[in-house]
Amino acid sequence: MGIEHEQLRKTSTEEGDGSHWLVQFRRLFHEMERRIRLKTLNPYITCKICKGYLIDATTVIECLHTFCKSCLVKHLEDNNTCPTCEIVIHQSHPLQYISYDRTMQDIVYKLVPNLQQNEVRRERDFYKKRGMPYPKTIPNNCIEKETGSQSSSSKVEDSDYHRSDEQVNILLEAQTTALKQMRRKFIRCSAQVTVTHLKKFIAKKVLNNMDKYREVDILCNEEVLGKDHTVKFVCVTRWRFKDPPLKLYYRSRLDLA
Ligand SMILES: [Zn+2]
Ligand SMILES: [Zn+2]
Numbered sequence: 001m002g003i004e005h006e007q008l009r010k011t012s013t014e015e016g017d018g019s020h021w022l023v024q025f026r027r028l029f030h031e032m033e034r035r036i037r038l039k040t041l042n043p044y045i046t047c048k049i050c051k052g053y054l055i056d057a058t059t060v061i062e063c064l065h066t067f068c069k070s071c072l073v074k075h076l077e078d079n080n081t082c083p084t085c086e087i088v089i090h091q092s093h094p095l096q097y098i099s100y101d102r103t104m105q106d107i108v109y110k111l112v113p114n115l116q117q118n119e120v121r122r123e124r125d126f127y128k129k130r131g132m133p134y135p136k137t138i139p140n141n142c143i144e145k146e147t148g149s150q151s152s153s154s155k156v157e158d159s160d161y162h163r164s165d166e167q168v169n170i171l172l173e174a175q176t177t178a179l180k181q182m183r184r185k186f187i188r189c190s191a192q193v194t195v196t197h198l199k200k201f202i203a204k205k206v207l208n209n210m211d212k213y214r215e216v217d218i219l220c221n222e223e224v225l226g227k228d229h230t231v232k233f234v235c236v237t238r239w240r241f242k243d244p245p246l247k248l249y250y251r252s253r254l255d256l257a
Contacts, residue, residue, distance in 0.1 A: 038111060045108045047071050048084055053112050055119055056164065057104040061097045063087050066104055096244050099166045099191075162190035168231045168246060172202065175219060175249035179206050186245065191232035195225045202250050219249045 047054050049071035056069035065084040067075075073095065075083055080094040090097045109116045127134045168191045174181045182205050189197075195218050203213040218225045220238045231246065239246050 041111060045104075045111060049075060053115055054104060054108045057101040057108060058098050059101040059104065060087075060089055061099055062089060066101055069100065072098060093244060100164055102164075162192060165190035165192055166232065167191065168193075168235060169244050170198075170231065171245045171247045172198070173247070173249055174206075175251040178252045179216075179250060182206060189231065191230060191235070193231050194227065195229050195231075195234070196227045198231070198248070199227070199250075206250075215253050217251050217253050219251070220247070 045054055046052060047066075047068045049067050052068070054066060054068055057066050058069040058072050059066045060072075060082045063082050063085050065082050067083065072083070076089070076094045076098075080091060081088055124134055167188050170187050170189065172182060172185055172187060179202075182202070187201075196213065198218055199213040199216045200210050202216050202218070204210040207215070220234055223238070225234060225248075234248075235246055
């Protein structure tokens with residue numbers, strides 16, 4: 001009895017609070033408060049298809065409804081409508097009109113502690129069980145370091161080389177014979193890639209020198225593209241109602257001189 005009392009008093013002083021039950025009550029109260037907060041937010045951060053928290057949140061560009069990427073992609077195999085509002089996303093290529101929603105995914109990860117770590121762990125186990133290499137290049141020490149709800153998702157995102165970005169399919173062809181055709185004309189890249197990135201890519205492949213990228217012009221619908229445009233911008237403004245891939249032509253700027 002005496003020992004028990006001693007322990008109780010010790011715990012109480014460790015907590016820096018007068019009475020033990022009050023500390024416990026406060027903890028319980030905070031936990032309840034957190035759960036209630038989360039509950040009121042749940043409709044906004046869960047996927048209507050799987051009823052779970054959003055994983056790889058992906059938004060329909062037209063109506064802005066959001067689902068897990070895998071849930072939405074699976075749904076669009078047999079449908080071309082939004083599962084929530086049933087708007088027709090696109091008659092033949094609905095997958096081109098959905099977009100990874102990084103902001104929403106960050107919110108979900110911040111509100112639901114450990115969701116990200118659990119998800120990464122679950123994915124790793126999936127590949128490990130099948131003896132396959134883990135496709136997302138996260139440093140080995142990343143998850144172990146990130147304990148508790150303070151973990152930021154930026155580390156994981158920064159290290160995935162934009163693979164979780166929205167992707168764009170592009171066909172790159174030489175417009176004139178002055179520059180040779182590339183052996184692989186079809187590329188798939190992040191929608192955040194800029195025209196300058198593409199010029200550097202072409203300069204490296206065609207001119208064998210990335211530094212010569214300023215000598216390359218890239219055209220869409222016969223119009224020279226500005227160097228700072230992202231391919232997302234080009235798709236939306238120049239290729240909106242055309243079927244993928246986005247067709248771009250390159251030529252040497254010197255051709256015209
Ligand atoms: Zn889902
Ligand atoms: Zn919708």
